[in-house]
Amino acid sequence: xxxxxxxxxxxxxxxxxxxxxxxxxxxxxxxxxxxxxxxxxxxxxxxxxxxxxxxxxxxxxxxxxxxxxxxxxxxxxxxxxxxxxxxxxxxxxxxxxxxxxxxxxxxxxxxxxxxxxxxxxxxxxxxxxxxxxxxxxxxxxxxxxxxxxxxxxxxxxxxxxxxxxxxxxxxxxxxxxxxxxxxxxxxxxxxxxxxxxxxxxxxxxxxxxxxxxxxxxxxxxxxxxxxxxxxxxxxxxxxxxxxxxxxxxxxxxxxxxxxxxxxxxxxxxxxxxxxxxxxxxxxxxxxxxxxxxxxxxxxxxxxxxxxxxxxxxxxxxxxxxxxxxxxxxxxxxxxxxxxxxxxx
Amino acid sequence: xxxxxxxxxxxxxxxxxxxxxxxxxxxxxxxxxxxxxxxxxxxxxxxxxxxxxxxxxxxxxxxxxxxxxxxxxxxxxxxxxxxxxxxxxxxxxxxxxxxxxxxxxxxxxxxxxxxxxxxxxxxxxxxxxxxxxxxxxxxxxxxxxxxxxxxxxxxxxxxxxxxxxxxxxxxxxxxxxxxxxxxxxxxxxxxxxxxxxxxxxxxxxxxxxxxxxxxxxxxxxxxxxxxxxxxxxxxxxxxxxxxxxxxxxxxxxxxxxxxxxxxxxxxxxxxxxxxxxxxxxxxxxxxxxxxxxxxxxxxxxxxxxxxxxxxxxxxxxxxxxxxxxxxxxxxxxxxxxxxxxxxxxx
Numbered sequence: 001x002x003x004x005x006x007x008x009x010x011x012x013x014x015x016x017x018x019x020x021x022x023x024x025x026x027x028x029x030x031x032x033x034x035x036x037x038x039x040x041x042x043x044x045x046x047x048x049x050x051x052x053x054x055x056x057x058x059x060x061x062x063x064x065x066x067x068x069x070x071x072x073x074x075x076x077x078x079x080x081x082x083x084x085x086x087x088x089x090x091x092x093x094x095x096x097x098x099x100x101x102x103x104x105x106x107x108x109x110x111x112x113x114x115x116x117x118x119x120x121x122x123x124x125x126x127x128x129x130x131x132x133x134x135x136x137x138x139x140x141x142x143x144x145x146x147x148x149x150x151x152x153x154x155x156x157x158x159x160x161x162x163x164x165x166x167x168x169x170x171x172x173x174x175x176x177x178x179x180x181x182x183x184x185x186x187x188x189x190x191x192x193x194x195x196x197x198x199x200x201x202x203x204x205x206x207x208x209x210x211x212x213x214x215x216x217x218x219x220x221x222x223x224x225x226x227x228x229x230x231x232x233x234x235x236x237x238x239x240x241x242x243x244x245x246x247x248x249x250x251x252x253x254x255x256x257x258x259x260x261x262x263x264x265x266x267x268x269x270x271x272x273x274x275x276x277x278x279x280x281x282x283x284x285x286x287x288x289x290x291x292x293x294x295x296x297x298x299x300x301x302x303x304x305x306x307x308x309x310x311x312x313x314x315x316x317x318x319x320x321x322x323x324x325x326x327x328x329x330x331x332x333x334x335x336x337x338x339x340x341x342x343x344x
Numbered sequence: 345x346x347x348x349x350x351x352x353x354x355x356x357x358x359x360x361x362x363x364x365x366x367x368x369x370x371x372x373x374x375x376x377x378x379x380x381x382x383x384x385x386x387x388x389x390x391x392x393x394x395x396x397x398x399x400x401x402x403x404x405x406x407x408x409x410x411x412x413x414x415x416x417x418x419x420x421x422x423x424x425x426x427x428x429x430x431x432x433x434x435x436x437x438x439x440x441x442x443x444x445x446x447x448x449x450x451x452x453x454x455x456x457x458x459x460x461x462x463x464x465x466x467x468x469x470x471x472x473x474x475x476x477x478x479x480x481x482x483x484x485x486x487x488x489x490x491x492x493x494x495x496x497x498x499x500x501x502x503x504x505x506x507x508x509x510x511x512x513x514x515x516x517x518x519x520x521x522x523x524x525x526x527x528x529x530x531x532x533x534x535x536x537x538x539x540x541x542x543x544x545x546x547x548x549x550x551x552x553x554x555x556x557x558x559x560x561x562x563x564x565x566x567x568x569x570x571x572x573x574x575x576x577x578x579x580x581x582x583x584x585x586x587x588x589x590x591x592x593x594x595x596x597x598x599x600x601x602x603x604x605x606x607x608x609x610x611x612x613x614x615x616x617x618x619x620x621x622x623x624x625x626x627x628x629x630x631x632x633x634x635x636x637x638x639x640x641x642x643x644x645x646x647x648x649x650x651x652x653x654x655x656x657x658x659x660x661x662x663x664x665x666x667x668x669x670x671x672x673x674x675x676x677x678x679x680x681x682x683x684x685x686x687x688x689x690x
Contacts, residue, residue: 229615270686
């Protein structure tokens with residue numbers, strides 16, 4: 001949709017999300033949790049999606065894998081995988097795509113594994129669901145996958161149950177499960193959040209290596225900017241259901257264009273300088289019921305102008321990234337900068 | 345370890361806490377299983393000076409939260425002593441003396457969703473310590489105190505009428521802090537106070553804690569697994585591994601001249617936000633079970649510098665550069681101290 005997107009026509013995007021809207025009908029009206037979100041992912045690319053809790057990042061991921069929990073539903077827009085629309089497929093059709101073409105990794109490895117089946121049985125079941133393999137061949141493949149994700153003693157561990165694995169090892173099993181049918185895209189929702197820092201580094205390294213080797217694209221949903229900075233090629237920053245900024249990870253981390261991204265980056269304690277106080281963004285993200293008119297970030301923004309209060313900005317070209325902020329509006333007059341302290 | 349800074353405010357000496365996680369007696373007898381003891385905290389010595397922020401870092405299961413709970417008396421220690429401002433907490437105190445000591449230390453918990461009573465209004469939550477210790481003269485005084493506390497944590501006095509569920513995570517943590525401050529303590533034990541919060545809210549809470557420390561001269565024992573947060577807030581840092589302190593050092597020293605191999609490993613795992621291209625070295629292995637900790641130095645199975653002595657003999661802390669470190673390789677001079685520099689994140 002924007003000319004700045006690097007994806008050229010000879011390299012069509014693997015995943016295209018256009019004007020996606022996810023809504024939740026409630027008794028007190030319909031809540032728009034994901035509002036007009038568009039992005040695409042090239043084959044083999046790692047797109048990071050960051051944001052604070054409630055920003056809509058996980059819902060976007062769930063919408064793509066077709067696992068929105070009712071009453072949540074896709075209310076508009078479209079999702080295309082390899083050119084084919086997948087957002088309006090019947091459940092059974094989507095089931096075939098999920099696992100085979102799109103793999104999923106969730107936050108808590110204990111709840112994504114069935115405690116009553118050995119990991120080998122779960123792997124074999126998943127492999128046989130998606131690939132025409134005999135039981136013996138599927139088991140061989142399961143064993144290879146376990147070796148590939150770095151489980152020591154895979155031959156004996158394959159018959160163990162999830163509770164016999166540690167957190168890091170369980171997450172490796174979940175990654176093996178996601179890779180079973182050789183998907184083109186993996187949606188990883190907070191894959192390292194439940195893990196210790198030292199294990200986190202192992203899992204990130206593993207995910208990066210596997211995706212490079214298999215040419216799998218990853219949509220990495222996390223709130224941890226550090227994980228994104230190390231792993232992703234591009235990053236989308238979400239705020240109140242919309243993308244605030246999207247661009248190459250280095251530019252977004254180092255030269256943030258949106259005031260929200262700037263604040264977010266500043267509020268991460270960094271090594272090197274011990275400042276007395278961290279930069280803080282006052283206030284909190286609005287609830288879905290009380291999203292302000294204009295730019296959703298305006299009550300907390302230090303650079304807001306009159307226009308920000310009334311008119312909602314769409315993504316605009318800002319250097320190498322795109323940011324949804326009137327500061328980067330080249331067409332009209334830039335937002336008049338109004339310095340005022342915003343009270344929580 | 346006393347470094348001439350005067351009397352230590354909080355002293356933990358040889359502190360141990362074991363948990364019995366054995367199966368029931370009958371099952372043990374029939375199946376001939378031995379008792380199982382988790383050595384959650386296995387002999388640690390810490391001295392905290394007045395007005396400083398001492399942080400404990402380590403991975404989950406290393407015993408840092410158990411230390412926090414031991415210090416405030418939520419668990420009795422298996423062995424060792426806890427001294428608070430010269431008073432041995434295990435000694436016999438009269439009820440009123442004990443209450444007076446307890447009033448001076450408070451705790452902030454990790455999960456602001458679980459640590460506030462959902463059926464109480466915020467006013468009553470914050471007023472409880474004041475009532476319990478009998479600190480207010482009358483109703484009007486109580487009202488005024490609670491309102492002041494709410495203002496100190498940047499909430500509105502009117503918020504006292506609300507219930508916890510009406511607040512966001514960050515605001516609830518402010519309520520927890522107000523409750524902790526209600527008894528006018530001198531020492532706060534903060535167990536992962538920002539781990540459940542988003543980064544922008546985490547910054548707000550950390551700034552608030554720094555402000556409050558300056559205003560009231562508070563001493564903090566800060567428990568965290570986030571090294572960047574610890575770097576930001578602490579005066580001194582202790583690194584825990586499997587129930588033991590492997591290294592204690594002033595913050596700057598710990599981060600720029602780490603000694604213990606485990607400290608170095610932890611520092612390697614900090615995500616690189618500066619995009620210097622530094623690769624996180626993924627360390628092999630995981631934290632072993634504290635039920636059967638490895639012999640000798642408990643870190644030896646994961647340590648690239650371990651030798652036979654490390655497998656057999658438990659290293660004792662030695663003083664070095666204003667801190668202590670428990671490592672044979674450092675003691676023998678096998679492992680040179682490493683210099684690290686960090687680029688400021690502009």
